[in-house]
Amino acid sequence: MSFSKVAIIGLGLIGGSIGLAVRQDLPDCTTSGYDANPKVRSRARELGLANVIHDDPAEAVKGADLVILCVPVGAMSDAASAIAPSLSPECVISDVGSSKRSITNGLTEALPGHTIIPAHPVAGTEHSGPDAGFATLFHQRWCIITPPKSAPEDKVHALVDFWEALGAMVETMDADHHDRVLAVTSHIPHLIAFTIVGTASDLEEVTRSEVIKYSAGGFRDFTRIAASDPTMWRDVFLNNKDAVLEMLDEFLTDLALMREAIRAGDGQMMHDNFSRTRAIRRSIVALGQDDPRPDFGRVHD
Amino acid sequence: MSFSKVAIIGLGLIGGSIGLAVRQDLPDCTTSGYDANPKVRSRARELGLANVIHDDPAEAVKGADLVILCVPVGAMSDAASAIAPSLSPECVISDVGSSKRSITNGLTEALPGHTIIPAHPVAGTEHSGPDAGFATLFHQRWCIITPPKSAPEDKVHALVDFWEALGAMVETMDADHHDRVLAVTSHIPHLIAFTIVGTASDLEEVTRSEVIKYSAGGFRDFTRIAASDPTMWRDVFLNNKDAVLEMLDEFLTDLALMREAIRAGDGQMMHDNFSRTRAIRRSIVALGQDDPRPDFGRVHD
Numbered sequence: 235m236s237f238s239k240v241a242i243i244g245l246g247l248i249g250g251s252i253g254l255a256v257r258q259d260l261p262d263c264t265t266s267g268y269d270a271n272p273k274v275r276s277r278a279r280e281l282g283l284a285n286v287i288h289d290d291p292a293e294a295v296k297g298a299d300l301v302i303l304c305v306p307v308g309a310m311s312d313a314a315s316a317i318a319p320s321l322s323p324e325c326v327i328s329d330v331g332s333s334k335r336s337i338t339n340g341l342t343e344a345l346p347g348h349t350i351i352p353a354h355p356v357a358g359t360e361h362s363g364p365d366a367g368f369a370t371l372f373h374q375r376w377c378i379i380t381p382p383k384s385a386p387e388d389k390v391h392a393l394v395d396f397w398e399a400l401g402a403m404v405e406t407m408d409a410d411h412h413d414r415v416l417a418v419t420s421h422i423p424h425l426i427a428f429t430i431v432g433t434a435s436d437l438e439e440v441t442r443s444e445v446i447k448y449s450a451g452g453f454r455d456f457t458r459i460a461a462s463d464p465t466m467w468r469d470v471f472l473n474n475k476d477a478v479l480e481m482l483d484e485f486l487t488d489l490a491l492m493r494e495a496i497r498a499g500d501g502q503m504m505h506d507n508f509s510r511t512r513a514i515r516r517s518i519v520a521l522g523q524d525d526p527r528p529d530f531g532r533v534h535d
Numbered sequence: 536m537s538f539s540k541v542a543i544i545g546l547g548l549i550g551g552s553i554g555l556a557v558r559q560d561l562p563d564c565t566t567s568g569y570d571a572n573p574k575v576r577s578r579a580r581e582l583g584l585a586n587v588i589h590d591d592p593a594e595a596v597k598g599a600d601l602v603i604l605c606v607p608v609g610a611m612s613d614a615a616s617a618i619a620p621s622l623s624p625e626c627v628i629s630d631v632g633s634s635k636r637s638i639t640n641g642l643t644e645a646l647p648g649h650t651i652i653p654a655h656p657v658a659g660t661e662h663s664g665p666d667a668g669f670a671t672l673f674h675q676r677w678c679i680i681t682p683p684k685s686a687p688e689d690k691v692h693a694l695v696d697f698w699e700a701l702g703a704m705v706e707t708m709d710a711d712h713h714d715r716v717l718a719v720t721s722h723i724p725h726l727i728a729f730t731i732v733g734t735a736s737d738l739e740e741v742t743r744s745e746v747i748k749y750s751a752g753g754f755r756d757f758t759r760i761a762a763s764d765p766t767m768w769r770d771v772f773l774n775n776k777d778a779v780l781e782m783l784d785e786f787l788t789d790l791a792l793m794r795e796a797i798r799a800g801d802g803q804m805m806h807d808n809f810s811r812t813r814a815i816r817r818s819i820v821a822l823g824q825d826d827p828r829p830d831f832g833r834v835h836d
Binding site: 332356358360361366368376378414416418420421422423424425428429432434437439442445447448452455460464465468469472484485486489492493496507508511512514518521523524525528529531533535 | 609633657658667671674677715721722723725726729734749754757758759761762763766769783786789794796798802809812818819822825826830836
């Protein structure tokens with residue numbers, strides 16, 4: 235089986251990119267879209283993010299065999315309730331949220347009897363909103379699918395095929411494991427970036443203007459992910475609390491060791507630690523998960 | 536006055552880039568070079584990083600009116616001692632190190648009676664070594680000069696002109712203030728990046744292979760600066776200990792508040808904090824200190 239009508243609920247960076255990618259990569263598939271914000275719906279129509287943009291979420295999912303919820307994690311259950319009345323019984327309900335256990339529980343409760351197959355494309359930029367999307371966002375990126383045990387195999391396969399058609403590589407895992415993995419590879423990096431950017435802008439001895447001027451020394455890298463959508467990230471931390479706190483404490487333990495090495499002037503400890511981190515970077519570049527050009531390919535002229 | 540012969544001691548990313556930039560932007564100026572590593576000298580000759588590459592540092596600085604030490608902070612004093620016997624009395628001794636108080640003290644002690652004007656171009660990439668340099672590295676980047684009170688004004692001006700000729704914007708400040716500013720904008724970001732990359736690669740519940748695969752969620756950004764030269768960074772933390780510990784403790788205080796907000800489910804606190812960090816990013820981009828393209832301009836296809 236494969237999907238012939240995809241409904242996209244939420245037309246920001248990810249929802250918009252799915253719409254554009256389907257148009258480019260799955261021309262036989264039609265799309266319908268909805269966003270709670272009327273300005274976003276209007277802009278989505280101008281940009282053609284879906285074949286039809288509806289003003290009512292229940293209208294948007296009528297006749298759809300795949301519904302993808304692309305709203306902040308905290309808005310998933312309400313979005314599910316809003317579409318419930320007109321969902322086809324055969325329809326697959328999926329999403330793109332960055333925490334999977336709470337979404338799985340929330341959707342299962344909101345949509346009893348429906349086929350729910352959560353998913354998470356590990357892709358994005360620091361921009362958000364309907365203008366931020368583009369059709370190649372998922373190319374060469376991983377999409378993690380966390381099917382509940384009850385999910386029919388043919389529908390899981392269809393969702394895998396859908397994401398592969400959009401250029402993604404697909405991996406399947408348990409929702410709880412997903413939440414631990416993403417806590418490390420995404421949530422903690424964002425938390426640290428939001429925090430250090432806040433710290434730097436509040437200092438008394440160094441002005442904000444100096445922080446901005448001399449940011450090329452490394453700080454500017456952190457400002458990119460700290461420019462991500464505040465509502466999306468608030469919801470991630472509210473919904474993946476346990477895994478985030480667990481990984482944050484691992485990081486804090488290591489940072490305390492590093493602090494002590496600096497205090498004690500332990501150059502050997504620092505050199506040993508700083509040497510092994512290069513290997514990880516090399517592997518990420520070798521596996522096509524980052525740009526091989528120096529400085530992420532930033533323009534130097 | 537302006538410089539007619541520049542000696543570059545240390546031919547890695549920064550020293551090599553200075554050599555290439557002088558050839559491109561100051562064609563009337565000749566360059567000589569030296570590196571302690573014979574393989575680097577040999578490669579520097581092939582790449583033409585300076586007009587002449589010497590096997591002896593004392594030979595390299597003969598007749599130079601500007602000497603720039605481009606070695607790790609911990610190697611500055613030894614490099615200064617090695618060139619001392621053949622320095623011209625009129626010569627300006629400068630450097631490119633990332634901590635300025637300890638270098639100023641070390642060079643003043645190693646080269647009594649000489650004119651020492653420390654400098655720090657806030658520029659670089661994660662790559663190091665003679666092959667990493669390029670002529671436009673300093674374009675639109677700030678170079679901070681920290682002249683001691685005793686430095687003759689005409690020589691300070693000549694050094695400002697030199698860096699501006701290489702495309703940099705120049706700011707002058709006190710060495711201690713430099714060290715605080717750079718602790719925030721460069722040293723703490725590197726320390727955090729080295730630490731989190733280490734934490735992620737040591738976890739038991741999430742494999743290194745998973746960390747690499749799903750790094751596009753944010754983690755990969757940190758791996759870039761964590762791939763920087765380990766010796767250079769060990770020396771920075773050994774030589775800017777006080778400012779680094781001071782700023783690290785500010786960050787740890789803020790991170791503890793964020794941890795408590797997550798634990799308590801305080802979404803309002805998170806949203807308030809995550810909202811104000813976007814403004815800093817916008818200012819950095821507006822001032823030409825980062826690439827305006829989404830995702831640093833990474834290729835998405």
